[in-house]
Amino acid sequence: MSRESMEYDVVIIGGGPSGLATAIKLKQLDSNLNVCLLEKASEIGAHILSGNVFETRALDELLPNWRELNSPIKTKVTKEKFLFLGKTKSLSWPTWLLPAVQQNHKNYIISLANLCRWLAEQAEGLGVEIFPGFPASEILYNDDGSVKGVATQDMGIDKEGNKKDSFEPGIELLGKVTVFAEGCRGHLGKQLIQKFELNKGKDPQQYGIGFKEIWEIEDKNHEEGLVMHTAGWPLDNNTYGGSFMYHAENKQVFLGYVIGLDYKNPHLSPYDEFQRFKTHPAIKKIIEGGKRISYGARALIEGGFQSLPKMFMPGALLVGCDAGTLNMPKIKGSHTAMKSGMIAAETINEHLKENKDLSLYENKFKDSWLYKELFEARNVKPSFSWGLILGIIFTGIDQILFRGKLPFTLKHKHADHETLKPANQMPKIDYPKYDNLITFDKTSSVYLTGTNHADNQPVHLKLKDPDLPINYTLEKFDEPAQRYCPAGVYEVQKENDINKFVINSQNCIHCKTCDIKEPSQNITWVTPEGSGGPRYGNM
């Protein structure tokens, strides 16, 4: 069956900071360009999750008058703390001893979801056509192999793949240039990286899983503008991770935890580490008596400079975390994502007007502050593969004494799916019971995400080998999907003494962790029907 097609100058996939910055910059450079932007969530912002302490550098360049445009950037960082946590004690690290990249006094505590909604308004005001609820599910190619555009997901397909009465075929969106801005582990970006060998000669990409809860806390515990980070407990010296707690407006705190997906112990449950972390006296005293109002999780990309793929290919560009422009020591990816989008827009404009090759993107990138930032940050994340303590010592030398200018580059050695050790060689972890005041089970957490997928549609988490989870992964790794999934999608159930691998895909909050961490890369995340997934508010 042939699909309808629509032609644009530029088609952008993804309504996060990178995609929206690309769209805005394109229209600023040439208001006559036809630009459309697809978003899989039911509205812009509904699939966005981030800390977020926002550096305005890219926005200052993109919309210098943002302060006059009623932007949701309001809470200036007023105070900073960094704590090392022991099991019950905490040690405050003086902020003047933090590397410059970790100082936030010029930054703002924001909701990235709300920033994206506002950026979308600016983009629409400039004439960008934004279509929420339409996941791009397929890449379209020209005969010469260049990217031609994308097709949106068919709607109204039942579990068995048959067309329902409400069937609505996908649409082909054809662009002179297509920009992929899907965020970390974009499912089309992943295909492009493979097909065009964009990661050739690069280190394997590194990921983390980030959790976030929003709490409304008691007045006496709230200190608007306070930014606090922790390292240490409950993680051991060999597991990379840490927490954030940002005191935002309206008595809210944004509380979160990030764990590197290169962890080794298959018994580790990132979700439970986060829940347990909240019981530390230094944290509990702040949120006690408050109310948890939101929950969410999302994978983030941490490989940085060494793992950054080539970001151009015939007919298309990768921007933001679809490529991996997050600055790990800064713990920030929004301003870098936006900058990469703005550079992409400049490249596309010159490509369309002056017929310059898209490889111009790389030159522009190398001349920008974005490149300098990522280059100077490059050695921090890999140094933590030596453990927390050596990592911190090295980072101090690298970032404070040499400001990222050491004459060598450390390598990322393994992809995250290769790092798990067999279950019988690693200690089991006994996580405490949830108390329903500070800590909660996954079911009640997922409930807060407002996640829904229309029922009677195909499962959007595909197994390459359906028998592998039970026949191999359960035996060898105690099926870690049960634990690394932050939404309880994967379960091993016993039926008449026979183990069964169950995928509750309707719970999926689109974090992509399974696609990354599954030891045999047996799980592939594909787009579900449009609008499916979480409905995050001010995440």
Added chain:
Amino acid sequence: MKILVAVKRVIDYNVQIRVKEDGTGVVTDNVKMSTNPPDDNAIEEAVKIKEAGKATEVVAITVGEEKAQETVRKALAVGADRGIHVKADGILEPLAVSKILQKIVEKEKPDLVFMGKQAIDDDCNQTGQMLSALLNWPQATFASKIDVKDKKLEVTREIDEGLETIEINVPAIVTCDLRLNEPRYASLPNIMKAKKKPIEEISASDLSIDTSPRVEQIKVEEPPKRKAGIKVANVAELVQKLKNEAKVI
């Protein structure tokens, strides 16, 4: 035949509702909004009737704040021909909405008015009935099947005892049940086309209708938390506990 369909913007049905701390209402900031689900069924049915050649025009109307217009735009994307947005801020009770709809009906002169059986935010289930009284038109509520016959409608209603089929004269009001049909998806080209369809904007105050609330809302609070259950070993223990502890038998 012309069909007027009323749609309302409500908090999306997937969102977990939170009560404001001061008890003055529920939190709507940073919350995903969408069209009241049975209103989608009302639009779908009107469009189907038009596609079957039994109606000539489908007009979608909403009453509410600036952003309520999104619901009209969505109705246009699934087949309504044009839209009306009556702008009004603050709390709008069913009586105010039905009085506004009455004015619009007098102006637009539709043969049928469709709407959802109730809105999922206040669950009032009154607007259709009130409009019917104000216009002195027949009404068919909770419709799960509509057959358009010359100047008459045969409507199947979902009632407690089962299904009731009634016949009413046109012009009429029909409030729609979720079982009436399966609303279609808005396709991308149709969303594009909908952006070009006209939406007439009218201010509620220009209709000289007093929309101020007649009901004083004293307090909004969360339902009490359900207590954890217990497991009993046998029927005897269950009966004993129901008798002595729960004191219900």
